[in-house]
Amino acid sequence: MTAEAPHAATGPTTGKSPSGPPASRPPGPPPALLHRSLARALPVSPAVVLLLLFLAGPIAYCAFIAFTDLQLTGQAEESFVGFDNFRTAFGDEAFLNAVWMTLVFTVISALIGQNTLGLALAALMQRASKPVRTLVGGIVVTAWVLPEVVAGFLLYAFFRREGTLNAILEWLRLPTQNWLFTLPILAVSFANVWRGTAFSMLVYSAALNEIPKEITEAAQVDGAGGWRRMWHITLPMIRRSIGTNLMLITLQTLSVFGLIWVMTRGGPGGKSQTLPLFMYEEAFQKSMIGYGTAVALLLLVVGSLFSVVYLRLLRTEV
Amino acid sequence: MPVRPTASLPTLLALTLAAAGTLTACGGGSGSDPDTVKVSYKQSMDNSIKVMDTYLADIKKQFEKANPGKKVEFVPIKAPDSEYYTKLQQMLRSPKTAPDLVYEDTFLINSDITSGYLKPLDSYLAKWQDWNQFIDTAQAAAEGEDGKTYGVPDGTDTRGLWFSKDVFKKAGLPADWQPKTWNDVLEAARTVKEKVPGVIPLNVYTGKPVGEAATMQTFEMLLYGTNDGTADPLYDKSAKKWVAGSKGFKDSLSFVETVYKEKLGPEVSDALDPNVGTRIRGEWLPKGKLGIALDGSWLPQDWLPGSGHEWPEWSEELGLAAMPTQNGQAPGKVSMSGGWTWSIPAKAGNPDLAFEFIKTMQTKANAQKWYIANSGIAVRKDVADDPSYTDAQPGIKFFTDLVASTHYRPAFPAYPKVSTAVQEAMEGVTTGDMSVEDAAKGYDEELKSATDDQVIQK
Numbered sequence A: 001m002t003a004e005a006p007h008a009a010t011g012p013t014t015g016k017s018p019s020g021p022p023a024s025r026p027p028g029p030p031p032a033l034l035h036r037s038l039a040r041a042l043p044v045s046p047a048v049v050l051l052l053l054f055l056a057g058p059i060a061y062c063a064f065i066a067f068t069d070l071q072l073t074g075q076a077e078e079s080f081v082g083f084d085n086f087r088t089a090f091g092d093e094a095f096l097n098a099v100w101m102t103l104v105f106t107v108i109s110a111l112i113g114q115n116t117l118g119l120a121l122a123a124l125m126q127r128a129s130k131p132v133r134t135l136v137g138g139i140v141v142t143a144w145v146l147p148e149v150v151a152g153f154l155l156y157a158f159f160r161r162e163g164t165l166n167a168i169l170e171w172l173r174l175p176t177q178n179w180l181f182t183l184p185i186l187a188v189s190f191a192n193v194w195r196g197t198a199f200s201m202l203v204y205s206a207a208l209n210e211i212p213k214e215i216t217e218a219a220q221v222d223g224a225g226g227w228r229r230m231w232h233i234t235l236p237m238i239r240r241s242i243g244t245n246l247m248l249i250t251l252q253t254l255s256v257f258g259l260i261w262v263m264t265r266g267g268p269g270g271k272s273q274t275l276p277l278f279m280y281e282e283a284f285q286k287s288m289i290g291y292g293t294a295v296a297l298l299l300l301v302v303g304s305l306f307s308v309v310y311l312r313l314l315r316t317e318v
Numbered sequence B: 001m002p003v004r005p006t007a008s009l010p011t012l013l014a015l016t017l018a019a020a021g022t023l024t025a026c027g028g029g030s031g032s033d034p035d036t037v038k039v040s041y042k043q044s045m046d047n048s049i050k051v052m053d054t055y056l057a058d059i060k061k062q063f064e065k066a067n068p069g070k071k072v073e074f075v076p077i078k079a080p081d082s083e084y085y086t087k088l089q090q091m092l093r094s095p096k097t098a099p100d101l102v103y104e105d106t107f108l109i110n111s112d113i114t115s116g117y118l119k120p121l122d123s124y125l126a127k128w129q130d131w132n133q134f135i136d137t138a139q140a141a142a143e144g145e146d147g148k149t150y151g152v153p154d155g156t157d158t159r160g161l162w163f164s165k166d167v168f169k170k171a172g173l174p175a176d177w178q179p180k181t182w183n184d185v186l187e188a189a190r191t192v193k194e195k196v197p198g199v200i201p202l203n204v205y206t207g208k209p210v211g212e213a214a215t216m217q218t219f220e221m222l223l224y225g226t227n228d229g230t231a232d233p234l235y236d237k238s239a240k241k242w243v244a245g246s247k248g249f250k251d252s253l254s255f256v257e258t259v260y261k262e263k264l265g266p267e268v269s270d271a272l273d274p275n276v277g278t279r280i281r282g283e284w285l286p287k288g289k290l291g292i293a294l295d296g297s298w299l300p301q302d303w304l305p306g307s308g309h310e311w312p313e314w315s316e317e318l319g320l321a322a323m324p325t326q327n328g329q330a331p332g333k334v335s336m337s338g339g340w341t342w343s344i345p346a347k348a349g350n351p352d353l354a355f356e357f358i359k360t361m362q363t364k365a366n367a368q369k370w371y372i373a374n375s376g377i378a379v380r381k382d383v384a385d386d387p388s389y390t391d392a393q394p395g396i397k398f399f400t401d402l403v404a405s406t407h408y409r410p411a412f413p414a415y416p417k418v419s420t421a422v423q424e425a426m427e428g429v430t431t432g433d434m435s436v437e438d439a440a441k442g443y444d445e446e447l448k449s450a451t452d453d454q455v456i457q458k
Helices: A005-016 A029-065 A084-091 A094-126 A130-145 A149-157 A163-172 A184-210 A213-221 A226-237 A239-254 A258-263 A273-283 A288-315 B005-024 B050-065 B082-092 B106-114 B120-126 B129-133 B136-140 B165-169 B182-195 B212-223 B247-261 B275-285 B299-303 B351-362 B366-373 B394-404 B416-429 B436-450
Strands: B036-043 B071-078 B101-105 B161-163 B200-203 B241-244 B290-296 B318-321 B333-337 B341-344 B405-410 B455-457
Touching: A029 A163, A029 A288, A084 A094, A094 A130, A094 A184, A094 A273, A094 A288, A130 A184, A130 B290, A130 B436, A149 A163, A149 A184, A149 A258, A149 B366, A163 B082, A184 A239, A184 A258, A184 B351, A213 A226, A226 A239, A239 A288, A258 A273, A273 A288, A273 B082, A273 B416, B036 B050, B036 B082, B036 B351, B050 B071, B050 B366, B071 B082, B082 B106, B101 B106, B101 B351, B106 B341, B129 B136, B136 B405, B161 B165, B161 B212, B161 B394, B165 B182, B165 B290, B165 B318, B182 B200, B182 B247, B182 B290, B200 B275, B212 B247, B212 B333, B212 B416, B212 B436, B241 B436, B247 B299, B247 B436, B275 B299, B333 B394, B351 B366, B394 B405, B416 B436, B436 B455
Parallel strands: B036 B071, B036 B101, B200 B290, B241 B455, B333 B405
Antiparallel strands: B101 B341, B161 B290, B161 B318
């Protein structure tokens, strides 16, 4: 690192003083600058090393494994197979089904469910009295802090055939069914909305508090109704928060595993099998680590595609 | 002044690779204490079940007393079956984490042998008198494709039909019911359905949610009763190929289809609930809500005193029958066997001490104690002949006698994938999404890709 650092450190300085080419620069100031920048980099270096070791390292190793036929067991030696795993994935109906399920799950539970419900709750709570605000906030946040597996069991108990939902329906004299069997992807999506809405609500509450009162009041004086104020003032003003929130909840939702595993195990017949569950099955149940890792990389790609879209949305109109 | 990322990119890359190397490289030397034998086993997920923990604690005491200065350290893994294998296999990869002794399911032992995770035990077995007491099929249960033995079985299991005498009485069926053909089983279920409403007539595990239980407790119990009882209907040993397109396969799928189509089984949504096994053992059988269950010999383990849901009356209330062959052809009954073995990892630090521990566990007295404690079936001849074992618990004699007509699975490395393909086919006919014909065709295709085309048409 020391060999490269001077360039980086002196780069901007040489740009400012056109007279001094790097070779003939006086020996005085640059070493001092170098010294300073090194001294400044010193406190963050442990963090950088740790990040490289525990974040970049495993990711790089994963990227490598995805191109091998490594198995958990049943194999004497693994070998490099190039793009075979990716070819297998795109020819595999179960994989394509998992991609589709992942999109459905993400759109229903994150983009539509958590996002709009979170915004609606935040907007309503702006006007609510303090006790109501505390109570609703408390309930929503409780769902959020529950461990994923516990939340999964609660909702399994809610949706199963002898569960709470059917008890309510029966009481209302409506037809009952085993929701986890007939509408598994909707059931797990609902579970994810139930669990994750608090996050969006907190983000939007903070954003709405940032809007200066004068602007909305002025609009109100000009005769703008509630919906118009929302559409023309509030939403544009919190656009950045919407983008950030969408990105974060999408990434969270893409990686949901425990919730679905506990409720349906991806079944019946793969009807709620999202990519993380598919990956788990291939890697650990069929012990094909190489293939599973390739699927994980593809999941990373799906996540970054979503992120790129959100970033683009954020950039326009700035 | 920030460090420009462009300048440090090569260094970053180098560091990243170095980091990846550090994380994955297996350091040499196990660093384990030469006087301590580390033993890994599967701890029950149910905190109230301590059968294995109690037994091993007793063996530890005996071992440490007989070998002064030596210590036993347990490394229990508390996980459901499939997660246990995963965890174990990860531990076996490195000498830093490999214990000295592991508890291996015969389901996966060949995969682990092929991976080179385990040590052949032949040199130890040759010097061990008691090995001759183990029955032949059990000795072969942990044999690799190289003919060497990689584990000492601590018992086995067999499977059969459990039926509720109370339900049978209400349905007008005999209390000493012994079906001769598949059709007899279905007919009894139909009678229960007709005469005892509100009771599930017959349970056969099916589909991916219950995993290997569907393949072994149901599908193979059917499939291995479809032919003459000598050839393996799943894997052709002489050709070293997996069998595709067989009539027996389709007949077995038809049986499963019939059960769920005629509503002789649980509701499909219950059958495909991952927790159905717990409900059968904890709720349906003890409460008389299930007529017939095709299940394993270990069920009473759940009903023992101290298990949390005692049901000592089970031996009065449940009857036992062997699973018949398809049309009653010889040998008349079918059973499948699996079970677990004690194996020594290739990367174990103290293999000699580990084998000493196996020997302590497998004295006749200790083996017998273990079979009885965990409702296991004896694989030692001296124990199987001992009346104090056969009389210890109701049902033990019945399931021990089934060992004569039992089959072991072709537990080759591709087996877990083949098993998943079987479960998918079963799930297809259970939900009614697929015809038997389509499901069997789907299996044949899956089989080809799962076994690298090592397939023979029959």
